[in-house]
Amino acid sequence: MEYDILVNKEHLLNKDYVPENLVITDNNENNFHHYKDPTLKPMVVDIVYKAFLELQKEALKNGYVIIIDSGYRSSYYQEVIWNNIVKEKGIEYAQKYVMPPTSSEHQTGLAFDIAYLYNDTFIDDVKSTDKEFLWLKENAYKFGFILRYPLDKEYITGINFEPWHFRYVGVELSTYLYQENMCLEEYHLLKRKKL
Ligand SMILES: [Zn+2]
Structure with missing residues (x-):
């Protein structure tokens, strides 16, 4: 799989797609x-x-303890999440905050949600004002990661700002996107224009 793969509501994965080389993360916490x-x-x-x-x-x-809180999800698992949210909060809420099955990049194994340690508890409800987030926003790209759904790109990604969701694209691309302040959708648009 290419690390720059675009997965969203317009670019779906095959229902049975499972990435190769999945590894279990040791985060000392349950998912x-x-x-x-x-x-x-x-x-x-x-x-x-x-x-x-x-x-x-x-x-x-820098004093921040971060873990991967949620990584790879099969399309079946995403369907379970989707159905639960629809049942709990209704379809309109689900459409804004959850990806329907086969449109979540969690299925690629390249994306994950983080949690951080605060007062002996892992917090998964990451806020834009959290110092852990502010640090990640400026440094994650050095390791090949992008903040996948930034606040100023909501109108392009179609997804509400998610300060907890990061995506691996490799250092070269993550650095480029960081420097150009581009999201993955914009990058793919540009790539198509150049072809
Ligand atoms: Zn996520």
């Missing part, structure tokens, strides 16, 4: 989003995990 199995730890593609461990180490040097 918060366990609708099925509370012992399941998050999985991501091996190269993503390797880069994340470097990012995590650097964050720690």
Whole structure:
């Protein structure tokens, strides 16, 4: 798989697509989003995990403890999440905040949601004012990650600002997108124009 793959409501994955080289992350915590199995730890593609461990180490040097809270999700698992949210909060809310099955980049194994340690508890409801987020926003690109759904790109991504969701694209592309203040949709538009 190409690390710059675009997955959204217009660019769907195959229902049965499962990335190769998934590894189980050791986050010393259970996956918060366990609708099925509370012992399941998050999985991501091996190269993503390797880069994340470097990012995590650097964050720690600055006093921030971050973990991967939710990584790879199968389309089936995304369907379970989707159905639960629709049932709990209604379809309009779900459309704004959750990706329908096969349109979530969590299925690529390249994306994950983070949580951070605060007073001995891992917080997954990351806010834009949290110092962990502010640090990640300026430093994650050095390790190949992008903030996938920024506040100022909501009108392009179609997804509400998600300060917890990061996506691996490789250092070259993440640096470019950071410097140009571009989101992945904009990059793909540009790429298509150049072809
Ligand atoms: Zn996410």
